[in-house]
Amino acid sequence: MSRVGVLALGPAGVGKSTFCNSIIAHMQSIGRRAHIVNLDPAAEATEFEFTIDIRDLISLQDVMEEMDLGPNGGLVYCFEFLLNNLDWLDEEIGDYNDEYLIFDCPGQIELYTHIPVLPTIVKHLQTSLNFNLCATYLLEAPFIIDTSKFFSGALSAMSAMILLELPHINILSKIDLVKDEFSRKQLKKFLNPDPLLLSNEDEEYNPKFSKLNKLIANLVDDFGMVQFLPLDCSKDSDSVATILSYIDDVTQWSESQEPKEPVDEEFDVDAEYE
Numbered sequence: 001m002s003r004v005g006v007l008a009l010g011p012a013g014v015g016k017s018t019f020c021n022s023i024i025a026h027m028q029s030i031g032r033r034a035h036i037v038n039l040d041p042a043a044e045a046t047e048f049e050f051t052i053d054i055r056d057l058i059s060l061q062d063v064m065e066e067m068d069l070g071p072n073g074g075l076v077y078c079f080e081f082l083l084n085n086l087d088w089l090d091e092e093i094g095d096y097n098d099e100y101l102i103f104d105c106p107g108q109i110e111l112y113t114h115i116p117v118l119p120t121i122v123k124h125l126q127t128s129l130n131f132n133l134c135a136t137y138l139l140e141a142p143f144i145i146d147t148s149k150f151f152s153g154a155l156s157a158m159s160a161m162i163l164l165e166l167p168h169i170n171i172l173s174k175i176d177l178v179k180d181e182f183s184r185k186q187l188k189k190f191l192n193p194d195p196l197l198l199s200n201e202d203e204e205y206n207p208k209f210s211k212l213n214k215l216i217a218n219l220v221d222d223f224g225m226v227q228f229l230p231l232d233c234s235k236d237s238d239s240v241a242t243i244l245s246y247i248d249d250v251t252q253w254s255e256s257q258e259p260k261e262p263v264d265e266e267f268d269v270d271a272e273y274e
């Protein structure tokens with residue numbers, strides 16, 4: 001039997017922690033259990049407690065003070081420290097057999113797009129701790145409803161997808177902040193976009209880059225990075241439920257549940273009268 005793990009990834013402030021908390025709240029409301037694993041050494045307190053917290057091993061604040069490093073260097077140091085102490089993670093996770101763990105990751109996407117820190121942790125979770133993992137990659141809806149920003153966001157999501165080699169779910173967060181009618185129309189187009197059409201649209205505004213736009217659009221299209229699920233953590237719990245059903249699907253959650261032993265009636269009756 002395996003554990004299920006969901007990585008919440010995406011740039012800083014995109015809503016990863018809020019998403020983790022919303023998923024946990026939703027799961028609790030339908031009688032399921034899950035835990036948050038905080039992998040951000042610079043995290044602030046949230047309304048839900050972290051079951052496992054990297055800051056119990058190392059915190060960015062301490063590293064910056066003691067090693068005289070800036071925030072980015074400090075973060076890389078924290079993760080190198082974690083990689084050298086993976087037995088700490090094994091021990092913390094050890095008690096959570098057959099559980100659903102949600103990994104709240106830092107917003108510095110270099111950690112999963114440029115340097116092999118997160119890929120190493122992912123491999124460890126899969127091979128040593130028997131996790132069925134999936135990555136959720138969040139991008140902010142108000143940011144992405146501009147075509148050029150869509151491509152830059154899609155490329156960063158794709159970079160994480162290629163590096164992590166995990167089932168990958170793209171999410172457009174904070175859709176409640178897309179309010180005016182024009183932007184909402186745009187949003188519809190970006191939830192299930194055709195990158196080739198989007199690149200053609202840009203052509204009339206910026207012909208200088210049309211060849212490059214088309215090449216990028218082809219690349220995004222080839223990798224199947226074309227679907228985004230909408231997320232509104234402020235009001236719309238249906239959006240959270242839909243995302244959870246996608247996660248369950250790709251992590252084969254229901255298959256990972258231990259089949260219930262058939263009730264042996266004779267045995268039960270005997271036990272009653274012992």
Ligand SMILES: Nc1nc2c(ncn2[C@@H]2O[C@H](COP(=O)(O)OP(=O)(O)OP(=O)(O)O)[C@@H](O)[C@H]2O)c(=O)[nH]1
Pocket residue numbers: 011012013014015016017018019040106107108173174175176177231232233234
């Ligand atoms: N309106 C609205 N605000 C949201 C939503 N999700 C998150 N926010 C807000 O966005 C801000 C950042 O959210 P966080 O969950 O801390 O984002 P994060 O990605 O974990 O941030 P880092 O850990 O710094 O990378 C907070 O003020 C949240 O309240 C949403 O669906 N709608």
